[in-house]
Amino acid sequence: MTAEPRTPEEAAAEARRRAAEREYPVDPARLEALGADERGGLSRLQEWAAIEVSPDVVRSTRRAGAPITRLKRFLARMLLQYHNEEHAQITRFNVHLLGYVAALEERVAELEQRLERRE
Amino acid sequence: MTPRVVQLLSGAGPYDAITNQALAWQRMLASDGIEGEVMAAQLDPVLDGAVRRIDALAARARPDDLLVIHYSAHAPALERALELPGRKLLVYHNITPPQYLWEHEPYVAMMCALGRERLAGFAGRVDAAVAPSQFSARDLEAAGFHGVRVDRRLYEFDRARLVPGADRPDRHSGPTVVFVGRLSHNKRQDRLVKAFALYQAAHEPDARLVLPGSPGSGTYGAYLVRLAEEAGARNVELPGALPQERLNAIYAGADAFVCLSEHEGFCIPLLEALHFGLPVIARRAAAVPEVLGDAGVLLDDPDLGTVAEAMDLCVRGPVLRTELRERGERRLAEFTPERTHEAVRALVRA
Numbered sequence: 426m427t428a429e430p431r432t433p434e435e436a437a438a439e440a441r442r443r444a445a446e447r448e449y450p451v452d453p454a455r456l457e458a459l460g461a462d463e464r465g466g467l468s469r470l471q472e473w474a475a476i477e478v479s480p481d482v483v484r485s486t487r488r489a490g491a492p493i494t495r496l497k498r499f500l501a502r503m504l505l506q507y508h509n510e511e512h513a514q515i516t517r518f519n520v521h522l523l524g525y526v527a528a529l530e531e532r533v534a535e536l537e538q539r540l541e542r543r544e
Numbered sequence: 545m546t547p548r549v550v551q552l553l554s555g556a557g558p559y560d561a562i563t564n565q566a567l568a569w570q571r572m573l574a575s576d577g578i579e580g581e582v583m584a585a586q587l588d589p590v591l592d593g594a595v596r597r598i599d600a601l602a603a604r605a606r607p608d609d610l611l612v613i614h615y616s617a618h619a620p621a622l623e624r625a626l627e628l629p630g631r632k633l634l635v636y637h638n639i640t641p642p643q644y645l646w647e648h649e650p651y652v653a654m655m656c657a658l659g660r661e662r663l664a665g666f667a668g669r670v671d672a673a674v675a676p677s678q679f680s681a682r683d684l685e686a687a688g689f690h691g692v693r694v695d696r697r698l699y700e701f702d703r704a705r706l707v708p709g710a711d712r713p714d715r716h717s718g719p720t721v722v723f724v725g726r727l728s729h730n731k732r733q734d735r736l737v738k739a740f741a742l743y744q745a746a747h748e749p750d751a752r753l754v755l756p757g758s759p760g761s762g763t764y765g766a767y768l769v770r771l772a773e774e775a776g777a778r779n780v781e782l783p784g785a786l787p788q789e790r791l792n793a794i795y796a797g798a799d800a801f802v803c804l805s806e807h808e809g810f811c812i813p814l815l816e817a818l819h820f821g822l823p824v825i826a827r828r829a830a831a832v833p834e835v836l837g838d839a840g841v842l843l844d845d846p847d848l849g850t851v852a853e854a855m856d857l858c859v860r861g862p863v864l865r866t867e868l869r870e871r872g873e874r875r876l877a878e879f880t881p882e883r884t885h886e887a888v889r890a891l892v893r894a
Contacts, residue, residue, distance in 0.1 A: 429861050433841040433871070436857050436864055440841070444849030451745040451776065453848045456738040460771045 468529060474519040476512055549580035549892055550605065552816040554619030556584035556595045559758070559785055561614050561699075561812065567594060568700040569612075574884045574891065585621040586647035601625060610892060613670065615639075618659035623666075624780035632670040633891060634689075635698065636663075638809025638831075639679045650760030666869055674698065674891060677831035680809045696834065697887035699812060699877040706819050709789035715814055716779070718750030719859045722798040724791065724816065726757045727765045727782070730807040732827075733757075734771055739804070739851035741777035745857045750781035754794055756786045763880040795820040800858045804851065805834060811835055815879055817873035823858035823865050825851065839868065846872040 430436040483501050485493035501508070551570065556563040563855040566582045573580050580801035583598045584591075596604075598621045605611070613622055616637040626632065639660050657752050658840055660683075666673075667688035674693040675681040681692045714720075721740060725731045733755050740753040759765040765782055770779040786794070795801075801817035803826040812837050817824050824840035826832050857864060 429863055430857060431863050432867055433838065433864070436854060436861070437843055440850045440854035441846075443853040444557050444847060447716055447746065447849065447853070448851075449742060449849065451742055453648070453742060456741060456775055456848055459738065459774050460734055460767065531677045 437538060467523070467530065469524070470523055473517070476519070532542050547578075547610055548606065548756065549578055549610045549612060551580065551582045552598060552601070552622055552625055553582065553584040553595075553614045554622060555586035556582070556591050557588040558590050560602055561640060562601075562614055563591070565596065565699055568884070570887050572700075572888050574651065575885075576889060579796075582871050586617040589615060591731055591836065598625075599621075602628065602862040613666070615666070616659075617665065618655045618662055623662065626666065626669045634666055634670040634684075636673060636675045636680050636684050636809075638677075638683065638807075640728065640807055644728070644807065648729055648764040648767060650763065651761055658844075672894065673893075676810045677834045679831040679834065689719075691893075694886050697879065697883045697893070698839040699810060699879075700881050700884040701812065701815050702881050703734045703819055703876070705788055706792055706795075706816060708792045708796050710792035711789050711838075714754075715795045715797040716750075716752040718748050718752060718779075719799040720752045720797055720894050721756045721800050721802055721811070721855060721859075722756075722794060722817075722822075723802055723804075724756050724795075725803075725805065725811075727755070727762075728767065729764055730805065732804040732806055733764075733768055735804045735851075736802055737772050737777055737780060737801070738775055739848045739855070740780070741775035741825040742848050743771070743852035743855045744779075744861070746852060748859070749777070751779065751812075753777065754781045754783065754798070756783050756791055756794060758785040770812075776850060788869075792820075795822065798822055799877060800825060800855055802851065802855060803827065804846075806830065808832055808835075814840070815886075818876055821869045821872065823868045824872070825854045825858060837871075837875050837878075839871040840869075 430439045465482065480498065480501065483497045485497065551566045553562060553566055562652045570580050570582055578860065581596060582594070583596045583601055585598045587597055605628050611625055611628065611630050611631040613632060613634045614637060615622065616639060617635055639656050641660070642653040642657040645656060659854055663683070664687040672693065673684050673689045674695055675684055676696055676698040678694050681694045684692045723733065723736055727733060736769060737753065744751050766783060766823050795816060801822045801824045803811065803824065805811065805815060805827065806829050808830045814824060814826065814832065818839055826836055826838060827838050827840055827846060828842040828844050836842065843850055843854060
């Protein structure tokens with residue numbers, strides 16, 4: 426049995442030694458593998474690229490705010506032309522960016538395949 | 545007329561560390577008879593009065609002012625300050641590399657990418673630049689700055705605010721492991737959750753992990769909760785950003801502080817943990833070794849098992865704990881408000 430480490434330097438070395446020797450009830454390799462990149466890839470981006478805002482978000486949060494809700498929805502209708510143009514511009518950017526990313530993804534995959542064939 | 549010191553921030557909020565440091569500098573300088581003010585591009589209304597909006601800068605700036613630019617994020621208003629007359633000092637607090645943030649906080653990642661990229665535009669346009677660590681100074685040098693100063697005393701570390709208040713130490717039936725910091729991927733709370741799961745399974749089934757820190761605007765907090773479930777870790781608590789008294793109670797009831805962060809420009813919570821006499825285990829990365837010195841168990845690129853074993857050694861070893869506590873006290877003697885005051889005074893007069 427090893428003596429208790431007295432200094433932090435000894436503790437670091439002892440921790441490494443014990444970790445190498447111990448049989449853990451949980452597999453450390455399984456823990457290491459958990460939670461890989463969760464970005465969701467292209468499919469999630471495609472889902473988000475198409476903007477759809479429900480008119481229900483335009484509402485008053487005050488008590489007895491029904492008249493304010495009606496006023497806000499009226500104003501939103503009045504600004505429809507502006508909002509449509511804004512949506513069009515944002516969507517244009519989103520889908521073009523998405524197309525660009527998709528093309529890059531294809532190129533990377535192709536390069537990886539070529540590399541594999543060479544190896 | 546005595547030159548004033550005008551400090552400029554990208555953003556100011558009541559719980560923001562850089563805002564609080566700027567206000568501390570202002571108090572220190574005022575005690576030396578040097579007038580000054582703090583201005584921010586983005587301002588939490590709670591601070592209205594203590595901090596002004598940066599829009600007022602052009603109208604209020606005097607040619608002999610010293611402009612202190614606190615650089616910690618992308619802010620076009622800070623770039624506009626370069627056009628003003630007067631001496632300029634850039635204080636670099638570091639910016640998280642965006643690759644840590646794209647997954648959970650893409651907007652912040654974009655702002656960090658811009659902030660790091662635009663840093664080069666300040667090189668040669670300020671009179672001096674200073675960083676609180678060699679680690680941060682290397683960013684400045686890479687961006688084209690010359691003669692960068694490094695001063696570890698830049699941040700006021702006032703132990704008076706760490707006196708436990710009305711809240712009693714927050715103890716648990718088993719050992720408590722703690723790390724304090726914004727929930728962010730560069731701080732690697734995810735690896736800490738995994739190492740804790742291993743520690744709990746092998747050594748202390750009733751142990752608890754507490755991770756106070758602002759959840760930010762991203763999804764990393766929810767990811768950590770899912771990860772703890774998948775790893776089989778129990779008693780993992782994410783209480784969010786806490787007022788100082790509550791945080792003090794958590795420190796006072798903890799048994800070890802573990803920092804697996806991969807990117808830190810400084811890391812004041814390391815000093816807070818030393819103040820509370822906690823054994824500190826940390827990854828030897830970024831500015832962490834510069835802050836901690838020899839007062840903690842520093843691990844090189846540790847695997848999960850090594851972290852779990854270090855937790856066990858620190859929690860259960862009375863001799864090691866005593867040694868760490870003594871080294872911690874010696875380390876803290878280097879970070880006093882008086883030494884920060886000296887550093888700030890020297891910077892302003894240089």
